Amino acid sequence: MAGSLRSQKLNMTEGPLLGKLIRFTLPVMASGVLQLLFNAADVAVVGKFAGEAAMAAVGSCGALINLIVNLFIGLAVGAGVIAAQELGAKRYGEVDKLISTALTASIVGGTLVMIFGVALADPLLRLMDTPEDVLAEAVPYMRAYFCGMPGCLVYNYLAAILRSGGDTKRPLFFLTAAGVVNVALNLIMVLGIGLGAIGVGIATAASQYVAAGLTLLYMSRTKTSLRLTGFKVYKQKLIRMITIGLPAGLQGCMFSLSNVIIQSAVNTYPTVTIAGHTAAGNLEGFVYTVMNSVYQAAVTFVGQNVGAGKYGRIKRIALLCSGLVLVLGLVLGLALVLFGDVLLLIYASGENQDLIVQAGVVRLQVIAMTYFLCGLMEVGCGIMRGMGKAMQPMIVSLLGSCVFRIIWVFTVCPLFPGQIIALYVSYPISWLVTGGTHYLFCVHFYKKLIRKKSEQETPAVSAPQAAEV
Numbered sequence: 001m002a003g004s005l006r007s008q009k010l011n012m013t014e015g016p017l018l019g020k021l022i023r024f025t026l027p028v029m030a031s032g033v034l035q036l037l038f039n040a041a042d043v044a045v046v047g048k049f050a051g052e053a054a055m056a057a058v059g060s061c062g063a064l065i066n067l068i069v070n071l072f073i074g075l076a077v078g079a080g081v082i083a084a085q086e087l088g089a090k091r092y093g094e095v096d097k098l099i100s101t102a103l104t105a106s107i108v109g110g111t112l113v114m115i116f117g118v119a120l121a122d123p124l125l126r127l128m129d130t131p132e133d134v135l136a137e138a139v140p141y142m143r144a145y146f147c148g149m150p151g152c153l154v155y156n157y158l159a160a161i162l163r164s165g166g167d168t169k170r171p172l173f174f175l176t177a178a179g180v181v182n183v184a185l186n187l188i189m190v191l192g193i194g195l196g197a198i199g200v201g202i203a204t205a206a207s208q209y210v211a212a213g214l215t216l217l218y219m220s221r222t223k224t225s226l227r228l229t230g231f232k233v234y235k236q237k238l239i240r241m242i243t244i245g246l247p248a249g250l251q252g253c254m255f256s257l258s259n260v261i262i263q264s265a266v267n268t269y270p271t272v273t274i275a276g277h278t279a280a281g282n283l284e285g286f287v288y289t290v291m292n293s294v295y296q297a298a299v300t301f302v303g304q305n306v307g308a309g310k311y312g313r314i315k316r317i318a319l320l321c322s323g324l325v326l327v328l329g330l331v332l333g334l335a336l337v338l339f340g341d342v343l344l345l346i347y348a349s350g351e352n353q354d355l356i357v358q359a360g361v362v363r364l365q366v367i368a369m370t371y372f373l374c375g376l377m378e379v380g381c382g383i384m385r386g387m388g389k390a391m392q393p394m395i396v397s398l399l400g401s402c403v404f405r406i407i408w409v410f411t412v413c414p415l416f417p418g419q420i421i422a423l424y425v426s427y428p429i430s431w432l433v434t435g436g437t438h439y440l441f442c443v444h445f446y447k448k449l450i451r452k453k454s455e456q457e458t459p460a461v462s463a464p465q466a467a468e469v
Contacts, residue, residue, distance in 0.1 A: 010166035012301050013088055013308040018320055021301065025293040025324070027168035031159070032289035034175045036282075045186045045200055064124055064263075065145060066256040068117055072109040072153055074249020076102075077299070078241040080160035081385055084300045087165055088307025092225045094237075099161055099219070100230045101237040106157040110150030117146030131271065141197035148205025151212035158215045158228075164300050165226050174214040182207035247394035248385065254402035265409055265423055272352045273420065276359025279347035283340065283360075284368055287332040291375030294325040295382040302386025311449045314387070318442060321379045329372025336368035363424055370428035377401075377431050380438025387445050393438060400434030 010020050079102040086094045121142040125135055159171040182203050189199025219228040266277050298321040305313045336343070340361050348356040381393040408426040416422035 012166065012304040013310050013313070017301070017313070017316055021294075021297050021317075021320055021324065024163075024166070024168055024297045024300065027172045028163060028296050029290050029293035031168070031172045031175050032293055033286060034172070034179045036285050036289050045190050064256075064260055065117070065142065066252070066259065068146075069113060069149065069152070070252030070256050071246075071249040072106075072113055073156055074247070074252055075105060075109065075241050075245035076153070076156045076160040077248040077385065078243070078245020078390075079157055080164045080296075081244050081299060081303050081388065082237070082240055083161045083164035084303030084386070085307035085388070087225070088304035089309075095161075095165075095225055096227070096229050097232075097234040098237050098241075099158070099226065099228055100232045101234050101241065102157045102161060103154065103216075103228060104231050104233050105238065105241065106153040107150055107231075110153035113153070114146050114149040117149065118143045121146070131267065131274075134267075134271065134274070137197040141201040144198050144201030145204055147202075148208035151205070151208035151210075154212040155208065155215050158212075158219060162215075162219075162226055163296065164303065165224070166300075167224075167226065170218060171215070174211050174218070177214060178207040178211035181210050244385070244388065244390045247390040251381075251394040251397045254398050258402040258405040261406055261409055262423060262426075265413060266420070269420060272355040273359045275348070275352075276344070276356045276361075277363055277420075279344050279356065280340070280360035280363035280367075282347065283336055283343055283364065284371065287329065287336065287368065287371050288374065290328050290332060291325050291371070292378060294321050294328065294375065295378040297321060298379050298382035299386045302383055303388075306387055306449070309453070311446075311453050314383070314446055314449070318379075318383050318446075321382070322376060325375035325379050326372055329375040333368045333371040336364050340364040340368070359420075362421060366421060366424040367427050370431070373428055373431035373435055377435030377438060380435055380442055383442045384438065384445060387449065389441075389445055392441050392445075396437045396441065397434055400437055401430040404430045404433065 010024060012020060079098060082098055083095060086092075086098065122135075122139045125138050125142065155171075155174070159174075162168075162171055185203030185206055186200050189195045189203050193199060195202070216228065219226060221227075266274055269277075298317065301317045301321075302314050305311070305317065341357055344357045344360040345353070348360075377397075381397065384393045405426050408429075409423065412426070413422050
């Protein structure tokens with residue numbers, strides 16, 4: 001394949017960084033917001049037209065869905081890191097093998113997740129102490145949602161590889177089309193047919209297949225180095241994907257597990273509190289998605305420069321990404337605190353509207369204002385992943401966030417019965433502890449890379465003298 005066809009949209013290994021980081025993050029940010037709009041549209045439509053029980057049903061499924069899906073989504077992280085390093089090293093034949101392996105793994109993994117979710121939706125939701133009035137809507141919604149898992153994983157795996165090559169716009173275009181389909185079907189299913197929560201689940205599943213289909217169509221026809229050439233599984237690529245991606249997936253699962261436990265604690269409160277918690281969580285999700293785009297930039301830019309052997313650029317990438325996520329987190333978090341009561345009205349309706357808004361505001365005042373800590377934690381994790389480190393960020397996140405939050409729920413929260421704010425305080429504390437530890441490890445691994453490069457270069461200078469002797 002001609003060299004011109006191998007060119008990347010962004011040259012991440014040479015030249016100034018800030019402009020390229022911004023060009024990378026903006027489409028990823030928009031893509032993430034669109035993905036979040038899938039769930040936000042679900043919540044808004046059912047909240048306005050199907051009642052608070054249906055709204056709570058959609059919200060109560062979120063943590064559980066993430067718990068099941070994140071293990072397989074983690075492999076997409078592995079695919080993205082490997083693609084970035086191989087592209088940085090200009091090993092394009094290895095990229096072809098990776099794409100083929102990633103596609104096959106996403107189809108198989110998505111099918112397994114679909115079967116698991118459909119079969120166990122009812123017992124898992126009951127295990128979370130989901131109220132009966134919410135359960136009647138939550139079970140069919142969750143089953144419909146999981147029917148879209150093969151499409152969800154195919155899109156996420158292939159989009160991660162496209163972004164690693166610097167192409168952040170096409171995943172956005174594909175997701176935009178899927179988002180339009182999702183919103184249209186939401187209105188048809190709920191307003192036109194009157195299906196309630198299951199209707200928005202069907203709409204979301206269908207939109208996942210639209211995004212996956214468009215991505216497959218493009219990658220099967222493109223003339224670049226990111227062309228899909230088959231469905232073969234290459235053992236070495238699969239092992240590397242699992243080695244890097246499985247810890248990321250387990251980390252996501254552990255976060256989701258802690259959120260499931262927190263959701264179970266929230267489910268002991270009145271339905272209006274659950275609905276307010278759900279609405280506020282959706283608003284915060286937009287801030288997280290914006291900050292997560294900087295995390296993805298950190299993974300990709302660090303990965304490509306590690307592959308190219310340009311370790312000196314990693315420090316500047318880390319500083320720029322940390323600064324970007326700090327500013328974004330502070331500005332957007334403050335906006336949610338100032339305008340949260342107005343924004344929450346998008347989700348709330350009916351005679352309990354004011355109570356739902358009040359419950360949501362309580363969460364925003366604690367979590368949204370400190371959300372920048374979560375962004376810094378994510379960037380620190382992304383820097384390590386870009387350097388090819390998988391186990392360390394998983395272990396730190398497991399102990400600093402997940403285990404900490406679970407212990408908090410069972411020890412601190414009972415000391416403040418009926419005060420849900422005691423539950424929310426655990427978030428910023430865990431972000432601070434975990435993020436600080438991530439950055440200490442980043443400094444440690446960066447120094448090791450610099451030492452390694454220095455040791456590799458020294459023999460190259462002394463080799464001619466040794467030959468003469």
